[in-house]
Amino acid sequence: MNIILMGAPGAGKGTQSARISEKYQIPAIATGDILRGAMKAGTELGKAAKSYVDAGQLVPDSVVIGIIKEYLATDNCKNGFILDGFPRSIPQAEALDEMGVQIDVVLSIEVADEKIIERMSGRRVCSCGASYHVVYIPPKKEDVCDKCGAALYVRADDAAETVKNRLDTFHAQTEPLKEYYSKKGILVTVEGQEEVADTTALVFKALAPFEAQA
Numbered sequence: 098m099n100i101i102l103m104g105a106p107g108a109g110k111g112t113q114s115a116r117i118s119e120k121y122q123i124p125a126i127a128t129g130d131i132l133r134g135a136m137k138a139g140t141e142l143g144k145a146a147k148s149y150v151d152a153g154q155l156v157p158d159s160v161v162i163g164i165i166k167e168y169l170a171t172d173n174c175k176n177g178f179i180l181d182g183f184p185r186s187i188p189q190a191e192a193l194d195e196m197g198v199q200i201d202v203v204l205s206i207e208v209a210d211e212k213i214i215e216r217m218s219g220r221r222v223c224s225c226g227a228s229y230h231v232v233y234i235p236p237k238k239e240d241v242c243d244k245c246g247a248a249l250y251v252r253a254d255d256a257a258e259t260v261k262n263r264l265d266t267f268h269a270q271t272e273p274l275k276e277y278y279s280k281k282g283i284l285v286t287v288e289g290q291e292e293v294a295d296t297t298a299l300v301f302k303a304l305a306p307f308e309a310q311a
């Protein structure tokens with residue numbers, strides 16, 4: 098099954114994408130994680146992306162499209178994949194179509210802006226990719242990753258002002274994709290719940306009808 102996961106920053110895409118990846122045994126490709134990895138490693142890609150990510154703006158389409166092309170060409174993706182955070186603009190979606198990539202379902206996780214702001218202020222992440230929330234998904238030991246034991250930190254772009262920019266960017270550039278995919282008849286939406294497990298249950302239910310076709 099080839100899945101696109103959509104939703105505002107902080108809607109819980111990363112968390113749900115991990116659950117889906119486990120259930121269907123397909124890899125998740127998260128452009129945000131790839132960009133942060135490159136920034137941390139100080140590669141050319143990272144240097145090109147940094148100013149945009151730090152400001153809560155989209156990295157230029159050509160850059161992320163290049164990343165996706167590379168990943169989708171690998172053998173890992175031949176039994177399906179989850180795109181988490183791509184496409185994020187109409188030109189990116191068009192590029193995916195032009196690549197001849199067939200998408201079975203686009204799942205949008207809906208969460209109100211106020212809720213997003215509340216969630217992001219409590220988000221803590223680990224360099225291994227794990228993600229927590231001080232109230233909703235606390236690690237067993239405060240500020241320590243359950244999975245790898247490393248110290249958790251606040252993502253630089255989770256600062257309040259940047260969160261606002263990311264939400265603005267989402268509404269202006271990413272949200273129009275809902276109409277784009279709804280017209281193709283492959284959009285499904287799920288309301289993000291208070292409890293992660295409740296959202297996951299809704300996500301699995303929404304994806305089930307698309308299993309057979311994939």
Ligand code: ADP
Nearest residue numbers: 106107128129149150154155156161182183185
């Ligand atoms: P979130 O969805 O919580 O904002 P991500 O990790 O998906 O977090 O993305 C973080 C940042 O990485 C974005 O604010 C943006 O600057 C950049 N980014 C990620 N994916 C894309 C994309 N498809 N196109 C452009 N920029 C992207």
Ligand code: ZN
Nearest residue numbers: 223225242245
């Ligand atoms: Zn970790």
